[in-house]
Amino acid sequence: MKVLTKKTDYAIRALLMLAASNGRYLSAKAISDEQDIPYQFLRGLLQELIRLGHVVSKEGARGGFMISRDPDEIRVKQLIEAFQGKVQVSECMFRKQICANRAKCVLRHEIMRIEEVVNNEFERITIGSLLHNLKRIQGQPPA
Amino acid sequence: MKVLTKKTDYAIRALLMLAASNGRYLSAKAISDEQDIPYQFLRGLLQELIRLGHVVSKEGARGGFMISRDPDEIRVKQLIEAFQGKVQVSECMFRKQICANRAKCVLRHEIMRIEEVVNNEFERITIGSLLHNLKRIQGQPPA
DNA sequence: TTATCTGATATCAATATAGTATCAGTTTAT
DNA sequence: ATAAACTGATACTATATTGATATCAGATAA
Ligand code: FES
Ligand code: FES
Numbered sequence: 025m026k027v028l029t030k031k032t033d034y035a036i037r038a039l040l041m042l043a044a045s046n047g048r049y050l051s052a053k054a055i056s057d058e059q060d061i062p063y064q065f066l067r068g069l070l071q072e073l074i075r076l077g078h079v080v081s082k083e084g085a086r087g088g089f090m091i092s093r094d095p096d097e098i099r100v101k102q103l104i105e106a107f108q109g110k111v112q113v114s115e116c117m118f119r120k121q122i123c124a125n126r127a128k129c130v131l132r133h134e135i136m137r138i139e140e141v142v143n144n145e146f147e148r149i150t151i152g153s154l155l156h157n158l159k160r161i162q163g164q165p166p167a
Numbered sequence: 168m169k170v171l172t173k174k175t176d177y178a179i180r181a182l183l184m185l186a187a188s189n190g191r192y193l194s195a196k197a198i199s200d201e202q203d204i205p206y207q208f209l210r211g212l213l214q215e216l217i218r219l220g221h222v223v224s225k226e227g228a229r230g231g232f233m234i235s236r237d238p239d240e241i242r243v244k245q246l247i248e249a250f251q252g253k254v255q256v257s258e259c260m261f262r263k264q265i266c267a268n269r270a271k272c273v274l275r276h277e278i279m280r281i282e283e284v285v286n287n288e289f290e291r292i293t294i295g296s297l298l299h300n301l302k303r304i305q306g307q308p309p310a
Numbered sequence: 311t312t313a314t315c316t317g318a319t320a321t322c323a324a325t326a327t328a329g330t331a332t333c334a335g336t337t338t339a340t
Numbered sequence: 341a342t343a344a345a346c347t348g349a350t351a352c353t354a355t356a357t358t359g360a361t362a363t364c365a366g367a368t369a370a
Contacts, residue, residue: 025251026168027282033257064330071348078350084337085345104168126208134300138288139172147280157277157320173359194315196365207361228314250337315368328358330353337346 027047034061034069036100041149041156042079044093049081049088049163076106096152104146170305177204177212179243182294185222186238192231193223219249239295247289254285268307 028036036083041052052070056063070089073079080092091098104111113135171179180202185193195213199206213232217223220246249253256278 025170025247026257027254027255027285029326030257039177042268050216053346062329065328067347068329068350074348081347082337083335083347086338087336087346089347108168109171111168114169114173134292134297141284142170142281145284149277154277166284172357184363196315208359210316211319211360224316225368226316226366227314229369230315230367232316311370313368313370315357317366318364320362321344325358328352328354331351332351335346335348337352339342339344340342 027103028104029108031065031069032103034059034066035073035103035107036151037061037065038069038080039073039091039098041096042089042091043151043155044158045090048162049086049090051053051088054088071110072106076102094152095155096150098145098151099147100149100151100154101143101146111139111146113139172251172300173246174208174212175246176200177209178216178250179297180204180295181209181212182221182234182238182241183298185232186294186298187301188233190233192229192233194231197231204255215249219245234294237295238268238298239293241294243292243294243297244286244289245246252281252289254289257287 031040036063038055041055041059048143052063055070056066061095068078068082073083073089078091078093078098081087081088081089181198183201184198195206195210196245198213199203199209206281213222213224216232217224221234221236221241222232224230224232
């Protein structure tokens with residue numbers, strides 16, 4: 025079971041790179057090369073990130089993409105939901121005889137707790153927090 | 168993002184039903200009808216459950232399937248791993264420049280914590296515990 | 311000795327994921 | 341002005357995963 029698809033993984037990596045490049049536009053090409061993300065795939069992905077409001081673009085030569093909101097406000101949970109849909113254990117696990125009434129289904133309740141835990145964790149993690157950790161382990165490169 | 172596939176869902180429901188039917192063999196047909204699981208799909212699934220050691224079968228008329236181990240020992244985690252593979256966030260999330268060295272990658276470390284949480288939760292839940300809850304909410308049917 | 315079952319296997323359909331290609335239009339630099 | 345470096349938009353293909361069917365042989369019970 026894979027929790028993050030490639031697309032989400034790519035999105036996170038691209039956003040991290042964009043978050044790290046303060047004020048400069050990065051081209052899809054640059055991100056693709058640096059992060060080993062298939063170019064055309066990334067192109068599409070970046071457009072989605074624009075629609076989601078995470079980045080803005082500038083057309084033409086020397087154009088590219090720039091992050092457009094505080095990295096601390098971009099939560100991994102948002103990205104997962106955008107690219108993979110809401111985290112849900114299963115549409116509705118126990119039907120018919122087993123589950124008399126959906127409303128007070130205890131099993132459902134129990135299983136849904138897991139969803140909450142997962143969601144909380146992914147909500148906690150932001151592009152900002154990831155970047156922070158990255159810098160910490162890499163050490164500040166001599167500016 | 169769907170945590171449980173239909174197959175895992177079906178497996179859990181089938182096992183619950185088998186666990187509830189003490190000592191009697193249940194036919195695939197009976198389970199299929201009761202649980203709304205496509206018959207042939209269930210057939211294959213039951214064979215897998217045999218290979219996994221969770222159930223045994225009896226051929227011929229009046230044959231069927233019977234649970235073969237303590238429901239408390241059948242963990243949802245086992246089932247997920249059998250049918251969907253191990254829970255893993257992504258093969259390896261941050262590569263190349265971003266992640267200098269895999270060994271001490273903090274991001275990886277952080278993200279893997281989530282895997283652990285999920286795994287722990289699913290390890291806690293067994294067919295036995297689910298059945299227990301089921302009986303509790305349904306009330307013991309007049310024996 | 312037939313109806314009711316499982317064993318084993320093959321095949322197919324639907325969906326989701328991953329990746330590629332193309333062309334039009336915008337901007338910068340020369 | 342015009343070529344080079346870019347994005348916007350969209351269509352397409354490939355691959356993998358998941359979900360579902362179909363078939364036939366063989367076992368068992370009534
Ligand atoms: S899980 Fe859907 S009614 Fe209980
Ligand atoms: S996640 Fe793979 S090296 Fe950091």
